[in-house]
Amino acid sequence: MFEATKVGRTVSKDEFKAQRDELRTELLEAQRRLRASNIPVIVIVAGVEAAGKGEVVNRLNEWLDTRGVQTHAFWETSDEERERPRYSRFWRALPPRGEIAILFGGWYLDPIEHRFQGHCSDAALDAELARIVDFERMLTQDDALIVKFWFHLSEKDQKRRLKELSRDDRSRWKMLPEKSKFSEQYALFEHVAERVIRQSDRGIAPWYLVEAEDTRYRDLTVGKTLLQAIHARLGQQVVTEPATPPDPLQLPESASAQITILDQLDLTKSLTKEEYKEQLKQLQQEVNDLAWTAYKQRRTTVLVFEGVDAGGKGGAIRRITSAVDARLYRTIPVAAPTDEEKAHHYLWRFWRHIPRAGHIILYDRSWYGRVLVERVEGFAKDAEWRRAYSEINDFEEQLVENGAILMKFWLQVSDEEQLRRFKDREDTPYKRYKITDEDWRNREKWPQYKAAVNEMVARTSTEYAPWTLVEGDDKQYARIKVLQTVCDGLREALKKCNGANGTGVVRCGDMLRADDGCEDG
């Protein structure tokens, strides 16, 4: 693969000068047009040690208008970052629409490094690369342009350049065992690099291999290639939508063929006041104890509440929060996105607030808005909400891999009960703020919502993040069922006491947690 990057291509000083100014002008013009588009551009700069990645980044920053370019390196990891899923720092570095982010190594740095240093197997590397391909596809489907550069040197050239680098502390080669021969290291690195490039070189996010020995050739090539990629992307009227997700099941025209999981709920379930009081007290005690245990084990708990309007989400949430130490939980009501949030992929606003380890986060509505209200109301395009199922599954998988305990609740009430509650809200002063004209309109769209809920549960109730459907006509019954489910889920998960990686899948790039706080594990 790398043979073509060792042929000795050069550009003379005069040729460089002759082409540089025109290239700069065109890049700036492309950047201007980019700004008016909805395209975020992600440039990944990777390659062998001493190939001059930093010089290339400096050059791009010199040629481009720095208002609209951000550069991010990922070589330092803080304990805060380690407590969050690995990808949260990449999400934080993603550019808003119309701007460019230059990423040193990006999501490729850790996998290559870990594999190269022998911390993981080829299989684990492959698993990680599969995730990367999914991630990049998701971004490009959201209009991103991804351009990946790999800078390469021949063994001889690299050896010479490394010698010239007076500062040893900047070289990863110094971290290797002394006895290793340079040639062996070189060969191993090429092996890992080739595997990575081969598996992540897709049309949607191609790799460009650049010979790095001649700096003028290297820089001009990068500039021209980036320019061409932006031009091509700006010229595309419609992004080619890779293989559309499946259409929904086509149901026969028969009432009995159209029932949903929601129809199976026995909404008459109820508790007496005495049963409620007794169980509430006991479960609230338990959830508080479990919250402290989870905190000590540094396990994050993510509770998602969705449901029909007036389904009792708020009441169920408060029965949990009022029992838990206020320093241990956070309720996140999901409202309309800000303009910074709108300038990114719709999952960005959830990634940006990923909690640190050990806390309980309760989402009052969530990322499922994409496949519920945004689908039914037409706020999201067909392809957008359809592909959201797998995007959401992957997002949740990453939370769970990072050690989170994830539970999702759908609170359902009958049509009559909802009507009763709406009227009650209108009549009770301190409940009035909860009811709007929109709620009344939503009632009329219930058949569409019902189909959306059915499909949501079908596609996103996973082993690691199951949905619990809650019969909500009796508030007491619903609250106890939620509390009971939370307690059971926490108790079970904390018994296992497996810090990171609850899924059991190990990917290259996963870091071992220094201390998972396990007391009896």
Add this chain to the structure above:
Amino acid sequence: MFEATKVGRTVSKDEFKAQRDELRTELLEAQRRLRASNIPVIVIVAGVEAAGKGEVVNRLNEWLDTRGVQTHAFWETSDEERERPRYSRFWRALPPRGEIAILFGGWYLDPIEHRFQGHCSDAALDAELARIVDFERMLTQDDALIVKFWFHLSEKDQKRRLKELSRDDRSRWKMLPEKSKFSEQYALFEHVAERVIRQSDRGIAPWYLVEAEDTRYRDLTVGKTLLQAIHARLGQQVVTEPATPPDPLQLPESASAQITILDQLDLTKSLTKEEYKEQLKQLQQEVNDLAWTAYKQRRTTVLVFEGVDAGGKGGAIRRITSAVDARLYRTIPVAAPTDEEKAHHYLWRFWRHIPRAGHIILYDRSWYGRVLVERVEGFAKDAEWRRAYSEINDFEEQLVENGAILMKFWLQVSDEEQLRRFKDREDTPYKRYKITDEDWRNREKWPQYKAAVNEMVARTSTEYAPWTLVEGDDKQYARIKVLQTVCDGLREALKKCNGANGTGVVRCGDMLRADDGCEDG
């Protein structure tokens, strides 16, 4: 001070019920009106151990519409947070306009705790309290409403409550030496608390002392007091502007009396091409070495670039960045604020991007926009830009206290040279994006800008963050002067090798840095 919180006030169950619903309704209505205002509300919940601060927070979250309320605790500190100035985490927790943030302890937690545990003196506590008063004044001047609750218990009641708390790990009293008597601890805590409250109880941000023994009395009092505070604040047409900052000097009507520091610059200073090349090479080498030393010592470098249009900021910045490893620096071009940024104090957007320790941050324009363009163009009200001088000084002082090396450059060119450069920009394709109609308009306002620059330097060139005025007609001279100043400044600062607290002022709440990376200190 606390006598009035030990008188045994109570509210019966029936009284509580009778008043609760009306209070909830009114709080929700107040919240609705708040949302349409430009007022951020900050509620601080503090007090003695076991007074039920968490219960109060839960209660407020129950009564208020949680869309629009955030709760923040500050009991855990990450290494990322430790690398930034202490106040950066408070800035991050500040609510946007129209919303409420409930802060556990807030900026009072650390000072009280540190003093109580004997880690600092009364004098250091007083210094910190002076900062707190400044901070709260700054927020209220920016329309914030600050309501601070202190919950208190008598010695007997507290002792009993602590006993009831089965979980010892939640009590700070367990952290104290065994031999200490409860009474002594109680008295010491009251002493510290009284000192803190006394010195930070200002009309702009008053403390409310609440007897915490009877939970119904406690919660109703908090709810009603908060409601009253919001009502009062919403009713105010104009915030009382505390003592307006001084008017500018009134200058006699004579040209020679109106010269500014900018007129004193000898703009004819220049370098030959040979001098430039030689010095550039040597200084770029040095700045790279110093950047690595700073990184190892975990010292952040903040370089601020301001100047006239076409003054050569970009060129000076690139002469630094092209010499430094791209992983060590970040250029931040300051553009228009986003809507999230507009919903906060104008310094918020600079606080939110405070870098981690050890990096070089170059600001292409900065927070000085407030006293330059915003002043001259009238974007900021008179009182706003006038008080900005001291706000900026305090901000920079906190950066320096945290170990940052801070240098500020003003790049000046003559009228004729600026005209020449404007024309050159219009004629050179890859420079054209840099010139706009606004630049031409700004030229006409130069007298006002000149006065603004003069006052800016007079009020913000401090010992710990001096301005360097750069004679910019000869680009080569200007670039070398900037590089030389940066190198000298870094060399000097790194020699001292004093990690945190470059100012020598110690405040209660300052944390010692685990390792300042000092090699020879």
